[in-house]
Amino acid sequence: MTRIALDPFVRDLDGESAALRAAGPLAEVELPGGVHVYAVTHHAEARALLTDSRVVKDINVWNAWRRGEIPMDWPLMGLANPGRSMLTVDGADHRRLRTLVAQALTVRRVERLREGIEALTNASLEKLAAHPAGEPVDLKAEFAYPLPMNVISELMGVDAADHPRLKELFEKFFSTQTPPEEFVQLMADLDTLFRRIIEDKRANPGDDLTSALIAASENGDHLTDEEILNTLQLIIAAGHETTISLIVNAVKALQTHPEQRKKVLDGEIGWDGVIEETLRWNTPTSHVLIRFATEDIEVGDKILPKGEALIVSFAALGRDERQHGPTAGEFDATRTPNRHIAFGHGPHVCPGAALSRLEAGIALPALYEKFPELELAVPASELRNKPIVTQNDLYELPVKLGCPFGHGE
DSSP states (O other): OOEEEOOTTOSOHHHHHHHHHHHOSEEEEEETTTEEEEEEOSHHHHHHHHTOTTEEOOGGGOHHHHTTOSOTTOTTHHHHSOOSSTTTOOHHHHHHHHHHHHHHTOHHHHHTTHHHHHHHHHHHHHHHHTSOTTSOEEHIIIIITHHHHHHHHHHHTOOGGGHHHHHHHHHHHHOTTSOHHHHHHHHHHHHHHHHHHHHHHHHSOOSSHHHHHHHHHHTTSOOOHHHHHHHHHHHHHHHHHHHHHHHHHHHHHHHTOHHHHHHHHTTSSOHHHHHHHHHHHTOSBSOEEEEEESSOEEETTEEEOTTOEEEEOHHHHTTOHHHHOTTTTSOOTTOSSOOOOTTOOGGGOOTTHHHHHHHHHHHHHHHHHHOTTOEESSOGGGOOBOSOSSBOOBSOOEEEOOSOTTOOO
């Protein structure tokens, strides 16, 4: 089996994903830092593995880990072994840790956040409208980032004053370019920040999920301080990064497909179609780390060996022609059916999927209603991915907004 080295600079995610699909359904992969794993790259096989009880989250199953071959300063250690939370356990322990989060993020409860999300969106759009006409603006920094960070922070009870520090730390956390000598200190800094947030909530509980997790631990649900901390970190990280990329990638897709953009703005294509096709075609999460095989598992005509690590290559399987037909490589917001698994599948499916969809479903139509003349300020070929193996994340999205609706002559 040919081993494919993932580019730590993510210079050509589409090309890399095509190579993974061609090598699939199970490809041998080299992650940054020289760590060897397997990747599932086809849709059907991914669905099967994500519900297979022989594939677990316990890092102690990993042969390379048990042999001491994975250094603690490996740049992806925070993703491979982020501590005990609903992300890293299975079975009854997973259900126990996930229950409180799932209760907070039901579709009904998420819908109650709509009014606040609309207010945050409108405030961001008014700031954009004050931007000097004709000058490029980074839509990611000025619009796509503030909304999900504010929403998830409100949900978790994190003060806005912590946002700059969180942004700084998470950028280093996800980057493949964080020097190993800085990684251990980075993890310590994240630990310190989240412990302080938790202690603040112990002293001043509120109507937020962090306070609920603390209260549950004190009422006999047996959440440890480590589990509370890791759950808080997980939800903050996943709860804003995915939605940022979803909004950015949707705008990029529409601006590079003007015929479909016109139909969307004319009401011929719904925004739900844009969001679901963006999730499939240019998924916010490129690869998810990491699961482990408790025994040899057949994957198509290949074998995932016992004790080996598995990543799920969502960027590859989102364009799998076996699932989405011969046009899988094309962006088509009218695609029906569109049965992707961009938010995962099985027990560990993302509990924040409904929230991310709601945020994008409010932000995108409001953006284009306010700025129907929006256009990219640079050719799409000049947009660059950040050096993040797990996230399909651009450095920036420079646009020219055009005249705000209602402000023209």
